[in-house]
Amino acid sequence: MVFFVQVTTTAAMSFLCLSAFDRWACTSQSARIRQLSSIRVARFFFPIPFILWSLVNSPFLFYCDLVPPMYTCWFTNDLFMRIGTLILTPILTVLLPLVVLVVFGLLTYRNIRLVSHIRQQPNQSRMSTWEQQMTRMMLTQTLLSIICTIPRAMYVVYSIATVDExxxxxxxxxxxxxxxxxxxxxxxxVNFASSFYIFLFSSPRFRQTILMYLTCRFHLRSNQIAPTNMLLTATTHTGRQTARNIAHPTVQTEPF
Known part of the structure; x- marks a missing residue:
């Protein structure tokens, strides 16, 4: 149980860090770095956190067992218990992800500021509405990820300081x-469910897309053709068209 919790927690925080890396890559000025923000790269890196953290946290399989009298899954070795609770768990699940989020958050902010500065040049066009919305969404998501991780980091530091008490x-x-x-x-x-709500509240275009999808998905708007009055208008011919019809008459056949 401890091994499963440790692996899933570290993998979840790794995906949070990878999303921060993706935001930095897609806002970079370098085309080579922007190529890292793609579905192909995401599919390649998807199984790596599970494999990596399963190997790193494998000692939890050997030094954790059902401990009587409650028979809960806990450490069976005092030395590894201190290593796991004071070093592995705090660093891998909170402190290291927080550092990565802060670093890539600052780099993303730097890239966005650079793009905004370039757009303000006289010979450059202004940022479109969609670019402004994307900028707002990325900054909000990065800031929220850092804010949501800081309380856990503070608690981990407190628990380490009071472990002897x-x-x-x-x-x-x-x-x-x-x-x-x-x-x-x-x-x-909250980090793992915030992206949808940030996009929903920050981008009118995203809200419009969601509304169109829901309308088509649940058939909220009926597709009916309203009747219209057809006005019959006589065909007008110019002098040139009349002369052409006289010179080249067309034969029309009527059905019996």
């Missing part, structure tokens, strides 16, 4: 610590 904590303090733990985990989980 865990056995002497009162029941009330232990309950508050557990509540903060659950809250920080919930806040971090």
């Amino acid at each position: 865990a056995t002497t904590m009162s029941f009330e303090r232990l309950s508050i610590t557990l509540l903060i733990d659950c809250l920080t985990v919930s806040i971090v989980s």
